[in-house]
Amino acid sequence: MTELIRRSLRDSKAARWGALGIISITMFAGYFLTDVMSPLKPMLETEFGWSSTSYGIFTSAYGWLNVFLLMLIFGGIILDKMGVRFTGLLSSFIMVIGAAIKYWAITNPTLVDHTIWGIHAQVFLASIGFAIFGVGVEIAGITVSKIIVKWFKGYEMALAMGMQMAVARLGTMLAIAAPVPLAMYFSNIHTQVVNGELVEKMGPSISAPIAFALVLLVIGFIAFFIYVGMDKKLDASEAANGEEAEDPFKFSDIGQIVTNKGFWLIAFLCVLFYSSVFPFIKYAADLMVNKYGLDQQTAGIIPSLLPLGTLFLTPLFGGVYDKIGKGATMMIIGAVLIIFVHTIFALPILNTWVVAVILVIILGIALSLVPSAMWPSVPKIIPEKQLGTAFSLIFWIQNWGLMGVPLLIGYVLDKSNPQVAIAKAQGLEVPLYDYTNPMIIFAALGFLAIIVSLLLKREDRIKGYGLELPNIQK
Numbered sequence: 008m009t010e011l012i013r014r015s016l017r018d019s020k021a022a023r024w025g026a027l028g029i030i031s032i033t034m035f036a037g038y039f040l041t042d043v044m045s046p047l048k049p050m051l052e053t054e055f056g057w058s059s060t061s062y063g064i065f066t067s068a069y070g071w072l073n074v075f076l077l078m079l080i081f082g083g084i085i086l087d088k089m090g091v092r093f094t095g096l097l098s099s100f101i102m103v104i105g106a107a108i109k110y111w112a113i114t115n116p117t118l119v120d121h122t123i124w125g126i127h128a129q130v131f132l133a134s135i136g137f138a139i140f141g142v143g144v145e146i147a148g149i150t151v152s153k154i155i156v157k158w159f160k161g162y163e164m165a166l167a168m169g170m171q172m173a174v175a176r177l178g179t180m181l182a183i184a185a186p187v188p189l190a191m192y193f194s195n196i197h198t199q200v201v202n203g204e205l206v207e208k209m210g211p212s213i214s215a216p217i218a219f220a221l222v223l224l225v226i227g228f229i230a231f232f233i234y235v236g237m238d239k240k241l242d243a244s245e246a247a248n249g250e251e252a253e254d255p256f257k258f259s260d261i262g263q264i265v266t267n268k269g270f271w272l273i274a275f276l277c278v279l280f281y282s283s284v285f286p287f288i289k290y291a292a293d294l295m296v297n298k299y300g301l302d303q304q305t306a307g308i309i310p311s312l313l314p315l316g317t318l319f320l321t322p323l324f325g326g327v328y329d330k331i332g333k334g335a336t337m338m339i340i341g342a343v344l345i346i347f348v349h350t351i352f353a354l355p356i357l358n359t360w361v362v363a364v365i366l367v368i369i370l371g372i373a374l375s376l377v378p379s380a381m382w383p384s385v386p387k388i389i390p391e392k393q394l395g396t397a398f399s400l401i402f403w404i405q406n407w408g409l410m411g412v413p414l415l416i417g418y419v420l421d422k423s424n425p426q427v428a429i430a431k432a433q434g435l436e437v438p439l440y441d442y443t444n445p446m447i448i449f450a451a452l453g454f455l456a457i458i459v460s461l462l463l464k465r466e467d468r469i470k471g472y473g474l475e476l477p478n479i480q481k
C-alpha cells in the first residue's frame with residue numbers, strides 16, 4: 008500500500024499516455040492551421056491575384072514576430088519561469104487569436120484592392136494573423152516538448168515525442184489534402200480579382216478551410232484546460248513523493264546554453280533540415296501542378312503522403328532510438344535523404360507523378376528519422392531546468408529558416424519565371440512555373456545539413472553526450 012501511495016503519477020502508464028493524448032490534440036490543430044494555405048496557392052493566385060512573392064511574404068510571416076521581436080525566446084523564458092500550465096494556455100489562446108485575424112483577412116473582400124506599405128492589404132493582414140499564430144504554435148511546441156520530458160523521462164521519451172509528432176503530422180496531412188475539396192464544396196459568389204479588376208463571381212471558398220482550422224484550434228484550447236488538471240495532479244503526486252523541486256531558472260543559464268557547442272550543432276542542423284522540408288511543403292502542391300502536370304484538385308494528394316508516412320515511422324524510429332540508440336547516425340541518414348530527394352526534384356527530367364510519389368515517400372522517411380532522433384537528443388545535451396530556454400533558442404534559430412526560405416523561394420520563383428506575371432497582367436493563359444532554381448536551393452540546404460550532422464556525431468564522440476546510446480534506462 009505504502010508503495011502505491013509513494014508512486015508519482017507519471018509512473019502510471021495510462022496517466023502519462025493520457026496526458027500525451029490530450030496535448031496532442033492542441034498540436035494537431037496547430038499543425039493543421041500551419042499548412043492549411045499550402046494547397047491553396049494556385050487558388051490564391053487565380054481568385055485574389057496573389058503572386059508567388061505575395062504567397063512567400065505570407066508564408067514567411069510565420070516567423071516574423073518569433074524572429075524579430077524574439078517572441079520565441081521570451082516564450083522559452085516564460086515557460087521556464089511560469090511553468091507548462093500557464094504557458095500552454097497562453098500559447099493556445101494566441102493561436103486562436105492569430106487564426107481569427109487570418110480568417111478575417113481572407114474573408115474580407117474589400118481588402119483585395121488596397122495596399123499597406125506596398126503590400127497587397129489582404130496579404131499583409133493575413134500575414135499579421137499568421138505571424139501571431141506563429142508565436143502561439145511555436146511556444147506551444149516548446150511547451151509540449153517540456154511536458155513530454157516531465158512525464159516521460161526515464162520512460163519511453165523518444166517514442167512519446169514520436170507519437171506526439173505523428174498526431175501533429177496528421178494535422179499537416181489533413182492540411183495538405185483537405186483544403187481544396189473543402190474550398191470547392193463551399194463554393195459561393197464572392198469578390199475576385201479578374202485581370203486586375205474586382206468582380207462578383209462564383210468560385211471556391213478559400214476561407215472555408217481556415218474556418219475549419221479555427222474550430223479545431225478552439226477545441227485544442229479547451230483540451231489544454233483538461234491537461235492543466237492532470238499536470239496539477241502530477242505535481243501533487245511528486246510533492247507527496249518527496250521529489251525535490253527543480254532549481255529555478257536563472258538568466259545565467261542562457262550563457263551556459265550558448266557556450267555549449269553541441270547546442271549550436273543541434274540548432275544549425277535543425278534550421279537547415281527543417282528549412283528544406285517545411286517550406287518545401289508550402290510549395291509542394293504547386294510543384295505537383297507545375298512540374299508533374301497534376302490538376303489543382305488532386306495536386307495535394309501526393310504531398311499529403313509525406314506526413315502520412317511519418318505517422319507510422321516517427322514513433323517507430325523513436326522506439327528504435329529509445330531501445331537501440333544511434334541517434335546521431337539517424338540524423339546523418341535523414342540529411343542524406345534530403346539532398347537526394349531535392350536533387351531529383353531539381354532535375355528537369357523524370358517528370359512523371361510516379362517519381363514524385365517515390366520522392367515524397369523518401370522525404371517522409373527523412374522527416375521521421377531526423378525529428379525522432381533530434382528532439383530526444385536535446386535533453387542529453389542540456390540540463391532539464393534549461394530545456395524550455397534551450398528549445399526556444401533552437402526554435403528561434405529554426406524560425407529564421409522557416410521565415411526566410413519560403414520568402415526566398417517565392418521571390419526566386421517569380422524572378423525565374425517572369426513570363427507568368429506578364430501573362431497575368433495581360434489576361435492571357437498563365438504558363439507553368441519552372442521549379443528548377445527553388446529545388447536547387449532546397450538541395451543546397453540538405454548538403455549543409457549533412458556536414459552539420461557529421462560534426463554533431465564527432466562532437467558526441469568527444470563530449471560523450473550519449474547520442475548513440477538508448478534512452479531507456481535499464
Ligand SMILES: N[C@@H](Cc1c[nH]cn1)C(=O)NCC(=O)O
Pocket residue numbers: 038041145148172175281285378402405
Ligand atoms: N518549430 C516547429 C516548426 C513547425 C512547423 N510546422 C509546425 N511546427 C517544429 O520544428 N516542430 C517539430 C516538428 O518536427 O514538427
